[in-house]
Amino acid sequence: xxxxxxxxxxxxxxxxxxxxxxxxxxxxxxxxxxxxxxxxxxxxxxxxxxxxxxxxxxxxxxxxxxxxxxxxxxxxxxxxxxxxxxxxxxxxxxxxxxxxxxxxxxxxxxxxxxxxxxxxxxxxxxxxxxxxxxxxxxxxxxxxxxxxxxxxxxxxxxxxxxxxxxxxxxxxxxxxxxxxxxxxxxxxxxxxxxxxxxxxxxxxxxxxxxx
Amino acid sequence: xxxxxxxxxxxxxxxxxxxxxxxxxxxxxxxxxxxxxxxxxxxxxxxxxxxxxxxxxxxxxxxxxxxxxxxxxxxxxxxxxxxxxxxxxxxxxxxxxxxxxxxxxxxxxxxxxxxxxxxxxxxxxxxxxxxxxxxxxxxxxxxxxxxxxxxxxxxxxxxxxxxxxxxxxxxxxxxxxxxxxxxxxxxxxxxxxxxxxxxxxxxxxxxxxxx
Numbered sequence: 001x002x003x004x005x006x007x008x009x010x011x012x013x014x015x016x017x018x019x020x021x022x023x024x025x026x027x028x029x030x031x032x033x034x035x036x037x038x039x040x041x042x043x044x045x046x047x048x049x050x051x052x053x054x055x056x057x058x059x060x061x062x063x064x065x066x067x068x069x070x071x072x073x074x075x076x077x078x079x080x081x082x083x084x085x086x087x088x089x090x091x092x093x094x095x096x097x098x099x100x101x102x103x104x105x106x107x108x109x110x111x112x113x114x115x116x117x118x119x120x121x122x123x124x125x126x127x128x129x130x131x132x133x134x135x136x137x138x139x140x141x142x143x144x145x146x147x148x149x150x151x152x153x154x155x156x157x158x159x160x161x162x163x164x165x166x167x168x169x170x171x172x173x174x175x176x177x178x179x180x181x182x183x184x185x186x187x188x189x190x191x192x193x194x195x196x197x198x199x200x201x202x203x204x205x206x207x208x209x210x211x
Numbered sequence: 212x213x214x215x216x217x218x219x220x221x222x223x224x225x226x227x228x229x230x231x232x233x234x235x236x237x238x239x240x241x242x243x244x245x246x247x248x249x250x251x252x253x254x255x256x257x258x259x260x261x262x263x264x265x266x267x268x269x270x271x272x273x274x275x276x277x278x279x280x281x282x283x284x285x286x287x288x289x290x291x292x293x294x295x296x297x298x299x300x301x302x303x304x305x306x307x308x309x310x311x312x313x314x315x316x317x318x319x320x321x322x323x324x325x326x327x328x329x330x331x332x333x334x335x336x337x338x339x340x341x342x343x344x345x346x347x348x349x350x351x352x353x354x355x356x357x358x359x360x361x362x363x364x365x366x367x368x369x370x371x372x373x374x375x376x377x378x379x380x381x382x383x384x385x386x387x388x389x390x391x392x393x394x395x396x397x398x399x400x401x402x403x404x405x406x407x408x409x410x411x412x413x414x415x416x417x418x419x420x421x422x
Contacts, residue, residue, distance in 0.1 A: 051351040052316070065304050067311040074304035087298065093276050093285035100278040103314055105263070125335035140262040
């Protein structure tokens with residue numbers, strides 16, 4: 001049985017829940033509540049699960065995996081065959097490029113802006129800086145998605161799953177996707193995948209749902 | 212022929228040069244000079260190579276790969292067989308966990324501190340914040356390397372290559388590795404690998420070599 005240490009509003013946990021859903025996998029959710037604003041979300045006794053004490057953590061065959069990208073790689077390799085992460089060097093490297101964009105510019109732009117506006121950000125920087133990084137990420141996504149339906153290959157891969165989460169949450173960080181029509185069309189394609197799992201998206205002031 | 216868009220003092224470019232050396236591969240270096248302090252290092256005409264206009268970029272069989280981790284994955288898969296990056300889900304996910312540590316806490320701690328002290332940092336945060344993140348990364352590395360010779364598996368993998376670079380540059384960021392004996396022993400093991408490629412490490416004030 002797969003177990004996921006999960007917080008519903010965490011964008012990184014949502015990536016894993018979305019992947020589990022797309023693969024049609026059953027799993028047990030173990031709810032985690034954030035303690036304060038620090039980097040370490042889990043209490044110290046969880047260090048055996050995640051040395052950084054962060055979520056998500058997936059436990060599979062009794063072994064814990066930490067790190068969102070590592071968990072997506074595990075699920076794709078273990079349950080997805082070639083479909084979500086190819087084995088050939090060119091294909092895997094191309095997917096990996098976009099996994100890095102998700103972890104770097106998308107997270108530190110869109111993800112950071114969202115956390116800041118929710119009062120949950122623990123560290124450095126200003127909202128303006130986060131918005132500037134978000135604009136870089138969205139420009140790169142828009143250019144790629146103007147030329148291709150999916151980010152890495154001619155089909156959806158874990159690259160799309162990894163980049164989708166904080167992008168769809170853009171309004172919560174006070175970022176409009178209006179200037180990015182190709183990004184919006186791609187969000188719609190992800191939402192049309194079989195077994196897609198929706199997540200609520202609020203407006204930037206914690207107001208009504210926009211999805 | 213492999214081509215690497217390279218800057219000698221870039222810690223991310225050094226990861227790729229080290230991997231190329233460990234694999235015994237010949238390649239052509241194309242020197243890149245930093246323009247100002249911005250995120251975009253390459254001039255606009257390089258956008259066809261890297262949408263973020265960052266280095267390193269590896270060109271293999273005429274195709275450009277951007278993103279340090281993607282390049283390491285490409286080289287390991289294309290030239291390294293199972294040795295540097297296994298195909299099984301558990302092994303690959305375990306390697307990937309440490310690739311994320313390299314990109315997140317090691318870079319934004321040790322890498323950021325190094326850039327700040329060199330006057331090359333483009334963005335957010337203070338040296339104290341960078342040092343605090345570096346301490347988290349080093350604590351995690353020390354705990355792991357107290358129990359295991361190598362980060363991910365019972366042998367060196369691209370996880371060790373990815374985490375080595377900014378860790379060995381710690382003194383340039385004003386960070387002492389004295390409190391981390393297991394980390395220092397591991398640096399020595401990496402340095403003892405066949406075809407290891409050394410890099411100069413200066414003290415934090417741009418002074419004499421410490422390696």
